[in-house]
Amino acid sequence: MDSDVEVTQSMIHCGTRTRPVLAGAVHTGRQLVLFREGVGRMVAEALRTAAGIRLAVSSDFGGSAARTDLALGEGLLFERVGAALIHGDPDQARSLACRANQRAFIVEPERYVRASGTVRPVSAAALPLGDTAFETWGLKAIQVLSSRYSGRGIRVAILDTGFDLGHPDFAGRSIVSQSFVAELPVEDANGHGTFCAGVACGPQQPGDAPRYGIASAAELHVARVLDDEASGTDGNVLAGIDWAVGHDCAVISISLGSPVYLGDGYPEVYEHVAARALAAGSLLIAPAGNESQRPDTIAPVEHPANCPSIIAVGAVDQSLKVAPFSNGGLNPNGGEVSLVAPGMAIVSAAPRPDLYQVGSGTSMATPFVAGVAALLAEAHPQARGAALRDLLLEAFRELPAPVRDVGVGLVQAPQ
């Protein structure tokens, strides 16, 4: 019988994944315990008798919402989703799960969720959003204009088709650049890279367009990894990541990818690289991909965004609905959408002589998230790598759409 088993330190750690307490995250002091699917009443009974925790079951509350104002030593089991909320210390939570013989689970501190606590969300009545004389609809949707942060002191790398180094909107800005494409300069003959750099790091007051950029004071680092036809190889991309990590870029935006099939795993080399980048203080952000044709077809999140250590960004339109092309979280183990950002009819910078262009795609959504990550990095100087990633995933507005399509929700700028 499970409850007869003596809980030892080694058992507590066997099969248990404990999420670390994150720098910058605000925790309630309670613990969330996630169990394997299929946990039912029998396990609930075992949990009730274990470790002295008084455990209620949410379905016992009938049609009314279960109370979650737990006293110390109390817990609440959400059996339908296979999770429990426990007001005790982490060891107590692990002990509970081990006694119930549920080895595949996660214990993590419960956090305060701030979907709209620090920002004023765009009201539903204001949808669909449109560009104004002062800002593009995308900046309005993610609350950039009211943010007090500008990315000052933060290095943001854009790995793409290069950049128009002479663009007048970036005059006087410090830009570090490097081409990893043989025989091609950093100068952008395609426009995609200039677009992405514009969204992530464009100025507060552009010359002849509404404001389109987010981290206006960030230190822009441009790595050209794609050719004039906007394609390249993994080798160039990995070289660009290596360069950006070496330049201490807190944020690395890579608006590129290649399709995967349903059931595919993530690329191991990229995952190693992304995890090492995180450990070195650099957060990678990549697009979910544009292979879907909603509502008929949803394609899985692409490579390399399907790596667990890379933020995968989906796209929404001006009504904050999932863009028809935006890929979904169909594959497990990293193939989920992390969050979404504006990705339809986006205005940004273009290489001279055009200066401005309009684009759509998860490529366009990705630098929105990169720009917000730079604002967060400025707001939380100690949060880098995994800590910055976790802050980013707490800075969202909930959307009425499946997690499969929007992850935690719409990214929001810190205020």
Added chain:
Amino acid sequence: MTSRTESQRQQGPDRSLSRVKVAIAVTDDARNQIDQVAAACRRLGLEHTSTLAGVGVLLGSVELGDLPKLRSLPRVAAVEIKREARVCALHGQSR
């Protein structure tokens, strides 16, 4: 006896068909010994083009048939055939 790698190298046109570009991640504990890992990979047929020391990756090309040998090397965490990446934009137009 000529090894498979050596024989294929001598075969001109066939070589380009069977040779693939690869990215090799070394294990975490071997990142400060990446040059030694590169040397071991070269002995197994890797045409080594660059080392990304900051993230612990070797780039190069290899005969397709030599991939399993590379993957089984100590201090090699992963070997993957490089693929083409392209942007995730639908269209763009001047404003």
